[in-house]
Amino acid sequence: MIAAAAAGAALAGASAWAAVGQPHDRGIDLQPPATQIMQDVHEFHTFILWIIVAISVLVLALLLWVIVRYNRRVNPTPRKFTHNIAVEVLWTVVPVLILVAIAWKSFPLLFQQERIPPAELTLKVTGNSWRWDFEYPDLGVQFTSNMLDEATARAEGRPYLLATDAPLYVPVDTTVRVLVTSNDVIHSFAVPAFGFKEDAIMGRVNEGWFNVDSNLAPPGTVVYGQCSELCGVNHAYMPVEIRIVSREEFDRWVEAQGGSLAAAGSPAQAPETAPTTPQPAPAGNPTR
Numbered sequence: 001m002i003a004a005a006a007a008g009a010a011l012a013g014a015s016a017w018a019a020v021g022q023p024h025d026r027g028i029d030l031q032p033p034a035t036q037i038m039q040d041v042h043e044f045h046t047f048i049l050w051i052i053v054a055i056s057v058l059v060l061a062l063l064l065w066v067i068v069r070y071n072r073r074v075n076p077t078p079r080k081f082t083h084n085i086a087v088e089v090l091w092t093v094v095p096v097l098i099l100v101a102i103a104w105k106s107f108p109l110l111f112q113q114e115r116i117p118p119a120e121l122t123l124k125v126t127g128n129s130w131r132w133d134f135e136y137p138d139l140g141v142q143f144t145s146n147m148l149d150e151a152t153a154r155a156e157g158r159p160y161l162l163a164t165d166a167p168l169y170v171p172v173d174t175t176v177r178v179l180v181t182s183n184d185v186i187h188s189f190a191v192p193a194f195g196f197k198e199d200a201i202m203g204r205v206n207e208g209w210f211n212v213d214s215n216l217a218p219p220g221t222v223v224y225g226q227c228s229e230l231c232g233v234n235h236a237y238m239p240v241e242i243r244i245v246s247r248e249e250f251d252r253w254v255e256a257q258g259g260s261l262a263a264a265g266s267p268a269q270a271p272e273t274a275p276t277t278p279q280p281a282p283a284g285n286p287t288r
């Protein structure tokens with residue numbers, strides 16, 4: 001699907017970046033995944049979809065059966081019994097089994113999302129009314145990302161309401177720990193292709209992580225996200241644009257931003273070494 005998006009972008013002559021997470025004609029279903037987590041979310045979604053289809057078909061069949069077989073004309077004198085042990089056991093046990101099956105699939109996924117693996121890179125995201133501030137604290141990179149105005153977006157062939165004047169660069173196959181907070185009201189940093197959504201709350205730091213899989217989203221892919229918490233009048237105008245790049249290109253970008261790769265944890269400096277030393281838990285975050 002990403003390849004198709006790449007072809008689409010190339011045909012449109014839009015940009016060298018293959019866009020994901022952008023509306024398109026006859027679009028249905030979730031966005032193409034860029035991380036293994038989102039790949040698993042896709043599979044879980046398919047699993048749940050088949051359960052829903054089976055239940056809907058069963059209920060529809062039962063309704064039709066009752067309508068046809070037990071209406072007043074066909075069945076003028078109904079029987080008066082009120083209990084049937086077999087049916088009662090069945091309609092209790094079967095839903096329990098369905099719920100167990102859903103839990104068996106969903107809980108591991110939830111734990112995987114919430115348990116942050118040793119990270120090579122830390123990204124701090126701060127929500128503002130109405131823009132995002134991004135920071136790689138270990139690399140000395142810090143910048144503000146505003147939505148691209150309509151004229152510029154149209155001129156550059158980039159999606160208005162999704163493109164930004166300062167995209168965030170993220171290296172492939174790198175575990176990135178994300179700290180999310182806010183300067184004012186509650187925002188939510190959401191990147192569907194990453195399977196990532198975390199509330200940005202003032203005075204608190206929420207944590208999450210992602211690792212872009214180069215098999216799912218090769219360097220040159222751009223993914224889009226948005227604020228997913230109704231945060232005020234310009235809520236719809238604080239998009240997220242993330243460019244997925246190789247580690248080499250990421251290093252060049254860091255240097256162009258005035259950052260330093262000398263800091264520990266840089267993927268270019270220490271790809272083989274142990275992950276960065278664990279940092280103390282963010283203050284004021286008692287729930288995690």
Ligand SMILES: [Cu+2]
Nearest residue numbers: 187188227231
């Ligand atoms: Cu917001």
